[in-house]
Amino acid sequence: MTQVGYIRVSTTDQKTDRQLDKVELDHVYEEKASASTSKRPVLEECLRFLRKGDTLHVHSIDRLARNLSDLLSLLEILTGKGVAVRFHKESLTFTGEDNPFQTLQLQIIGAVAQFEREIIKERQREGIAKAQAKGKHCGRKAKLTPEQVQEIKDKVAAGSEKKALAEEYGVSRQTLYRVLSS
Template sequence: MTGQTFGYIRVSTLDQNTVRQLDGEHLDRVFMDRASGKDQNRPQLEAMIDFARDGDTVLVHSMDRLARNLDDLRAIVRRLTEKKVQVRFVKENLTFTGDETAMATFLLSVMGAFAEFERALIRERQREGITLAKKAGVYKGRGKALNAGQAADLVRRAATGEAKAALAREFGVSRQTVYQYLQPEPQ
């Protein structure tokens, strides 16, 4: 008896197209995250790993869709193959079963290292772009979460003892943002 075939799709932004990743593949179920591949903290990735059973196959468009970090890539593939789940990368035409040859292990490492390198280049270019935009006076950073009236109201209400979590929910900000507004202004 063969197991089920699952697709794992990951995109970093809401406007990225997910269709091309596993188009034309027969899948019993798809798990999709809209999150960065920089770490393993992805709800659908965890759900897929928990759901997968002996004999199942996980299809991923390419290694960089599963992880952008070599250690994470190895760890995810290992977690799945230890459960006797095959992991197949469509673009690279590689399948991992847990019974890897030295060449398969080498290819996973090299291809994973390229994905990690690519992410580092993206971050480097982003930092360079921000630096240039700041010099040109174009980049102002992220705007304030609250206007002056909202900020004053938040500070006043927090001073009366209202719960910070409740204030965060009401103002539509994180608790960390609430605490930042409660910090005294630097002199």
């Protein structure tokens, strides 16, 4: 029976040290990726490692999944393999045994995590809309200035090779083609 920890933060500048800091673990899988997708390389590696009788320790439900369907799917996979899943913040352990009250708690907490994620996205959209209304640029800076775009279009019209132009301006060919089509 191996004690395995899964620790996740969303961005590279966030710290993981508060998660599972006093839990004795045999293996730890640490990931810096958004939980908005279940396609996370470290999580997938962790899932491959786990065997019947192991326990997966996770700080809180939202560290494993941010929407209810992903959470339920992951728990079904894990408990189906005979792996117990322990969420420390919520003090819940899932073993795959039929426990209606525990299932209810999981669904409520999972739904709250999903709701929280949607609220964050909504606030982000509102903030971006307000900033744009004030004339602020949101998102990544353009790789090429309008003058450079015109230069590239002129050079292509004159017969210059697109691959060479992409190298000259330090952009990918995909960026070059996107600029040319606009």
